[in-house]
Amino acid sequence: xxxxxxxxxxxxxxxxxxxxxxxxxxxxxxxxxxxxxxxxxxxxxxxxxxxxxxxxxxxxxxxxxxxxxxxxxxxxxxxxxxxxxxxxxxxxxxxxxxxxxxxxxxxxxxxxxxxxxxxxxxxxxxxxxxxxxxxxxxxxxxxxxxxxxxxxxxxxxxxxxxxxxxxxxxxxxxxxxxxxxxxxxxxxxxxxxxxxxxxxxxxxxxxxxxxxxxxxxxxxxxxxxxxxxxxxxxxxxxxxxxxxxxxxxxxxxxxxxxxxx
Numbered sequence: 001x002x003x004x005x006x007x008x009x010x011x012x013x014x015x016x017x018x019x020x021x022x023x024x025x026x027x028x029x030x031x032x033x034x035x036x037x038x039x040x041x042x043x044x045x046x047x048x049x050x051x052x053x054x055x056x057x058x059x060x061x062x063x064x065x066x067x068x069x070x071x072x073x074x075x076x077x078x079x080x081x082x083x084x085x086x087x088x089x090x091x092x093x094x095x096x097x098x099x100x101x102x103x104x105x106x107x108x109x110x111x112x113x114x115x116x117x118x119x120x121x122x123x124x125x126x127x128x129x130x131x132x133x134x135x136x137x138x139x140x141x142x143x144x145x146x147x148x149x150x151x152x153x154x155x156x157x158x159x160x161x162x163x164x165x166x167x168x169x170x171x172x173x174x175x176x177x178x179x180x181x182x183x184x185x186x187x188x189x190x191x192x193x194x195x196x197x198x199x200x201x202x203x204x205x206x207x208x209x210x211x212x213x214x215x216x217x218x219x220x221x222x223x224x225x226x227x228x229x230x231x232x233x234x235x236x237x238x239x240x241x242x243x244x245x246x247x248x249x250x251x252x253x254x255x256x257x258x259x260x261x
Contacts, residue, residue, distance in 0.1 A: 001130045001131065001190040003129045003130065004130065004131040004132075006045055006046060006047040006128070006222050007044075007045040007046055008045070008046045008047070008092060008166040008167070008249075009046075009047050009048075009049065009128065009139070009163055009164070009166055010046055010047070010048050010049070010164045010165060010166060010167045010168070010169065010249055011040065011048070011049045011051060011156055011159055011160040011163070011167070011168045011169070012034075012038070012048050012049070012168075012169045012245060013050075013051040013052075013053075013054050013152055013153060013155075013156035013168070013169070013170050013171060014034055014050065014051070014052050014053065014054075014171045014239055015052055015152065015153075015170075015172050015173075015239070016053040016056055016057060016172060016187070017052075017172055017173040018030060018034075018171050018172060018173055018239035018240055019052075019053065019054045019057070020054070020057055021221065023054065024057060024060075025057070025061060026054055026057060026058055026061065026089070027085075027178065030094055030239070030240065031089055031090065031093055032131075034050075034245070035090065035093040035094055035097065035119075037099035037243065037244075037245040038050065038094075038133065038163030038245070039097075039141065039244050040099075040101060040246055040250070041100075041245065041249055041250065042099060042131075042133075042248065046249060046250075047128055047133070048133060048245075049124070049128075049129070049133070049134045049136065049160075049163055049165065050090075050101075050133060050134070050135045050136070051136045051152055051156040051159060051183065052090070052135055052136070052137055053060075053087070053137070053152050054082070054086050055078070055079045055082040055083045055086050055137055055140065056075055056078040056079045056082055056140065057078075057082065058081075058082030058083075058085040058086040058089075059078035059079055059081035059082025059083075059085070059255055060078050060079065060082070061082075061085075061175075062085060063077070063078065063080070063081055064080055065233045066078075066210075071234055075140055076140060080140070082128075083103070083105075083140075086137075086211070087101075087103050087135065090135055094133060099131075099133055100131070100132045100150055101132065101134075101135050102127050102133070102134055102135065102154040103121075103135050103137070103138075104127075104134050104135065104136045104187075105136075105137055105138070105139035106120065106136065106137075106138065106155070106251070107138065107139050107148070108140065108141055108148060108158075109157045111117060113155050116224065117141060117162075120162060121162060122212070124159075124162060124163050125163075128163065132167065136155060136156075136159050137152070138152065138255070140154055143230035144256070148227065151219050153170055153219050153221055153223040154199050154219070154222050155225060156168060156223070156224060157223045157227045158169065159229075160227055160232050161227070161232070162233070165232055165250060166232070166233075167232065167233050167234070167235070167248075168227055168233070168234045168235070169234075169235045169237060169244075169245060169248055169249070169256075169258070170220050170222075170223070170224065170234065170236045170237070171237060171238070171239025171244065171245075172217075172220065172236060172237075172238065173238065173239070173240055174238060175189055175191065175215075175219060175233075175237065175238045175256060176189050176191075176236050176237055176238070176256040177189070177190045177193070177199060177202060177217065177236055177257040178190065178202065179202050180202070188201065189256075189257065190257050191254055191256075191257060191258065192227075192257070192258050192260060193225075193258065193259045193260065194230060194255060194260050195225070195229060195259075195260060195261070199221060200221070203218050203221055217236075218224075220230050220234070221234050224236055224257075224259040225259055227259070228260060229259045229261070230261075231261045232261060233258060233259065233260060233261045234249050234258070234259045234261075235255070235256045235257065235258050235259070236256055236257045236258065236259075237256025237257070240242050
């Protein structure tokens, strides 16, 4: 393979709520849709670094319920079993589009200054230079509580900074940040958030079903604001729509909530 150059690098984080249905099972057509859009960007000189949730859910689909009651160990077991299954899904779909992908697992310590961070930079640089799609996730099998990311939104932000991304997109199962409960007719989508605009009053958290990821809207807003301050425009948008990534990155359409840099 020859070294490649890209016009832009985009970090896309896809959450558990996007990948799963009401029965908490991974939906294959959603994965296909995400990869299709990434391939579309690739053909236009834009490389995507994908940050994905869903390993624990993929593991639970295989194992069902287990006797282990310790939450940390349960997470380790489900994630360890689920990671290769999730990557098999991604690998086969990317292969259909003629693209290679690679798994990059990390703990929070890997982003601390020093040899671990240098190694991460080298890994991402090598993959990007070869035109390989990095797929990042937390290494749940070995992460300790003190070295865990708050959630994959935080991981996405750290990766975006590491690879000097031009943009970050956080995909969830609602259209963005609203002025109230998204289910209320009088609530309006907030399209743009300037750096000095306080949006905390608008954050609505819904009760999560068992098995979902740790992130919520509060986390996404916090991460989006922090990342935007690093001159990386960040979007919160609905990943279950057909062309959300393309509409944001290619068409520059008014989709989701944009946190201005």
